[in-house]
Amino acid sequence: MEWTYRHFKTRLLDNDICIVGFDYQGKSVNVLTSEALEEIKAIVYGVTADERVKGMVLVSLKDSFIAGADINEIYEMTDIDGCKKLVTETHTVFGEIESSKKPWVVAIDGLCLGGGLELALACHWRVATDNGVFGFPEVKLGIIPGFGGTQRLPRLISLPDALDLITSGRNVYAYPALKRGIIDDVVTNQRGERTIDTVDREAFVVVAIERALALRSQKGLKRNPRTPLLQKILGWPGVRDLITFKKARSMVTARVKNHYPAPLKALDAVQAGLRMSVQRACLEAEMPYLLELVVSRLSKDLIEVFLSTQKTKNQNLGPSFFDPAKHTIGVLGAGLMGSQIAGEISDKGFGVHLKDLEPKFLCDGMNRIIRMKKEDVAKRIINKPECEHRMLRIHPSLSWDDFKSTPFVIEAIKEVLSWKQKALEEFEEAAPTDAIFATNTSSFMISEVAEKARHKERCVGMHFFNPVRKMQLVEIVRSDSTSAQALAHAYELGSIMGKVPLVVRDGPGFLVNRILSRYLVEAVLLVAEGVSIADVDKAAENFGMAIDSGRSMGPLALIDYIGVETAVHVLSSLKKLGDRIVVHPLIGGMIPQGKRPLTFWKQGKENDEVRKLLKEQYAGPQRSVSTETLIKRLVLPMRDEALRCLEEGIVTEPWQVDLAMLYGAGFPAFRGGLLKEMAREGVDHTRADLESLAADHGDRFQPCDSFKEAENVLSAYKM
Numbered sequence: 001m002e003w004t005y006r007h008f009k010t011r012l013l014d015n016d017i018c019i020v021g022f023d024y025q026g027k028s029v030n031v032l033t034s035e036a037l038e039e040i041k042a043i044v045y046g047v048t049a050d051e052r053v054k055g056m057v058l059v060s061l062k063d064s065f066i067a068g069a070d071i072n073e074i075y076e077m078t079d080i081d082g083c084k085k086l087v088t089e090t091h092t093v094f095g096e097i098e099s100s101k102k103p104w105v106v107a108i109d110g111l112c113l114g115g116g117l118e119l120a121l122a123c124h125w126r127v128a129t130d131n132g133v134f135g136f137p138e139v140k141l142g143i144i145p146g147f148g149g150t151q152r153l154p155r156l157i158s159l160p161d162a163l164d165l166i167t168s169g170r171n172v173y174a175y176p177a178l179k180r181g182i183i184d185d186v187v188t189n190q191r192g193e194r195t196i197d198t199v200d201r202e203a204f205v206v207v208a209i210e211r212a213l214a215l216r217s218q219k220g221l222k223r224n225p226r227t228p229l230l231q232k233i234l235g236w237p238g239v240r241d242l243i244t245f246k247k248a249r250s251m252v253t254a255r256v257k258n259h260y261p262a263p264l265k266a267l268d269a270v271q272a273g274l275r276m277s278v279q280r281a282c283l284e285a286e287m288p289y290l291l292e293l294v295v296s297r298l299s300k301d302l303i304e305v306f307l308s309t310q311k312t313k314n315q316n317l318g319p320s321f322f323d324p325a326k327h328t329i330g331v332l333g334a335g336l337m338g339s340q341i342a343g344e345i346s347d348k349g350f351g352v353h354l355k356d357l358e359p360k361f362l363c364d365g366m367n368r369i370i371r372m373k374k375e376d377v378a379k380r381i382i383n384k385p386e387c388e389h390r391m392l393r394i395h396p397s398l399s400w401d402d403f404k405s406t407p408f409v410i411e412a413i414k415e416v417l418s419w420k421q422k423a424l425e426e427f428e429e430a431a432p433t434d435a436i437f438a439t440n441t442s443s444f445m446i447s448e449v450a451e452k453a454r455h456k457e458r459c460v461g462m463h464f465f466n467p468v469r470k471m472q473l474v475e476i477v478r479s480d481s482t483s484a485q486a487l488a489h490a491y492e493l494g495s496i497m498g499k500v501p502l503v504v505r506d507g508p509g510f511l512v513n514r515i516l517s518r519y520l521v522e523a524v525l526l527v528a529e530g531v532s533i534a535d536v537d538k539a540a541e542n543f544g545m546a547i548d549s550g551r552s553m554g555p556l557a558l559i560d561y562i563g564v565e566t567a568v569h570v571l572s573s574l575k576k577l578g579d580r581i582v583v584h585p586l587i588g589g590m591i592p593q594g595k596r597p598l599t600f601w602k603q604g605k606e607n608d609e610v611r612k613l614l615k616e617q618y619a620g621p622q623r624s625v626s627t628e629t630l631i632k633r634l635v636l637p638m639r640d641e642a643l644r645c646l647e648e649g650i651v652t653e654p655w656q657v658d659l660a661m662l663y664g665a666g667f668p669a670f671r672g673g674l675l676k677e678m679a680r681e682g683v684d685h686t687r688a689d690l691e692s693l694a695a696d697h698g699d700r701f702q703p704c705d706s707f708k709e710a711e712n713v714l715s716a717y718k719m
């Protein structure tokens with residue numbers, strides 16, 4: 001027996017176990033399209049009817065198991081009836097797998113997300129490699145798991161764990177997944193040639209076959225009882241409604257407020273479904289919520305964010321260059337940013353030369369990296385030997401001699417222009433003649449850093465955001481002199497690091513800091529005019545700023561977070577843009593000579609010293625400002641600056657601005673995007689508001705000329 005389909009291949013082994021290999025044609029990862037689901041259905045009915053088949057092992061013939069349902073299909077779904085048909089049929093097929101007398105074992109390597117995890121949960125046993133990654137990212141797309149995930153997971157693992165995974169969209173790695181009971185075995189695997197004829201030789205598939213045979217035998221297999229007693233109690237019928245769901249609901253509400261309905265609907269689906277059989281719950285408790293959400297505008301917006309993220313990540317700027325086996329990357333400066341960047345690069349398998357001026361700075365930097373890696377070990381993302389390997393790949397260095405064969409150097413030294421220029425000069429002496437110099441400067445233009453260089457074409461910007469691991473954006477900055485090769489290599493390294501590498505043109509503040517500065521400046525002016533620090537931050541939080549990071553944050557708390565000195569540097573560098581960014585002398589006062597800079601917040605309370613200081617220094621009138629005006633003053637200048645950036649070609653597409661502000665500045669995804677929201681509200685509306693703010697507060701609000709063309713520029717946005 002060998003059934004062959006477009007995306008699946010099958011092979012019956014001598015022991016009567018049928019290997020079902022998934023290899024989606026035309027895509028680099030397996031996804032559950034309606035076409036793939038049709039094929040799964042045919043296979044399920046085929047193997048069930050075939051008496052020779054005693055059990056099945058489902059495995060991917062690609063690197064990863066299944067990345068989820070096909071996002072493009074979900075995006076296109078506007079017809080509830082069509083969606084209902086697909087989901088109902090999928091429930092029937094998954095139900096057939098679950099109730100099959102023949103064991104279905106799934107062997108998982110790499111990603112097992114969304115619909116892929118739901119398929120795995122319908123199987124009888126789950127074996128994974130230690131590369132396995134599991135999760136339900138659906139809520140991030142404004143929907144809920146819709147192929148039974150909200151029903152099967154809470155029946156398999158403890159209720160609090162299941163609710164956490166379903167409502168957060170977080171991924172878990174293999175060992176934590178094993179501990180929670182999502183999977184049953186973890187196997188260290190050496191990836192071999194993976195075809196339908198060879199995959200059964202890989203260790204994890206060998207184990208999966210053994211498990212299928214054991215499940216087939218009279219003895220069967222027993223799952224380890226893993227759930228601690230307290231967790232079990234929290235799933236008991238009387239307790240769960242009173243305590244577990246209540247707590248989950250209040251945690252979700254605190255995190256997403258009323259901006260994202262999906263996590264709360266997922267909770268409703270789980271709670272209602274637990275009173276029914278799985279099959280009924282899938283159809284009656286889960287599906288109605290899914291159908292409601294899948295056609296919503298919010299879901300379409302969030303999917304657009306996902307798709308533009310993919311577009312940004314998958315550009316082809318040139319042939320691939322980096323090879324961890326061959327290349328060592330240089331990082332200059334072992335401070336806050338350099339150490340994080342070095343740690344992230346070593347995680348990707350590269351050797352790193354980390355250079356600083358003194359042993360003490362190197363020690364501090366290495367200790368910072370060790371602390372981060374230890375956190376990964378504690379979270380069981382990596383094990384101790386892997387942690388040691390990653391650390392051993394980082395070579396602390398005080399000498400340029402180590403950079404003789406380093407093809408790519410990231411500069412993250414102190415924000416002093418002459419120091420950066422000197423470092424570039426030394427790099428040109430020491431590194432190979434074709435090596436690239438990527439500066440992480442946040443306040444100088446790339447052309448300024450490269451001003452004295454002999455080979456300006458080798459200098460490019462790689463502007464990371466702090467904290468490097470959490471912040472997905474990296475601006476890849478090209479000056480007029482940057483070569484295509486330097487740009488392509490910087491882009492590729494950003495991509496390898498798992499970032500969203502957005503190419504932007506050189507200019508003061510690049511893209512994100514330039515737009516964000518308008519918001520920060522206005523926030524400081526509001527305090528100077530007598531508005532309380534709490535009122536400013538609260539209004540911005542309620543607007544949604546930084547909500548997607550899991551920690552809402554207003555502009556003044558953000559200045560505290562990035563450090564007032566850094567903020568002053570960045571704002572000062574924007575002076576050349578004109579008088580609309582005028583605040584730096586005001587915040588400058590927050591850095592007293594020889595003392596630590598002041599912060600807006602002190603031990604969770606407003607810092608009155610700062611309020612007084614700003615008030616004293618401010619020459620303008622004191623005012624009381626309504627929340628509506630306050631938000632307009634914070635947000636509308638960002639829209640204005642974004643249009644100016646488009647006009648100047650810092651980026652070329654409005655969606656690039658929106659993506660950058662989402663990942664780099666915490667603009668909330670539920671609003672669709674900084675410019676998309678303006679397009680929806682009507683460009684003229686924003687322009688009129690800015691004009692009226694200009695009349696009341698001065699020329700800094702005067703809308704730019706680009707507003708005249710904005711309706712056209714933004715017309716590509718679907719309304």
Ligand code: NAD
Nearest residue numbers: 333334335336337355356357361412413414415441442466
């Ligand atoms: P930092 O002060 O923490 O670290 C700078 C390090 O550079 C220090 O350890 C210093 O000893 C070292 N250094 C100075 N001159 C050197 C040289 N010639 N060779 C090697 N090492 C040298 O600074 P940071 O916050 O890590 O910032 C580094 C760069 O990253 C700056 O350009 C900054 O603008 C940029 N940046 C910072 C942030 C942030 O939030 N801190 C965010 C984005 C970009």
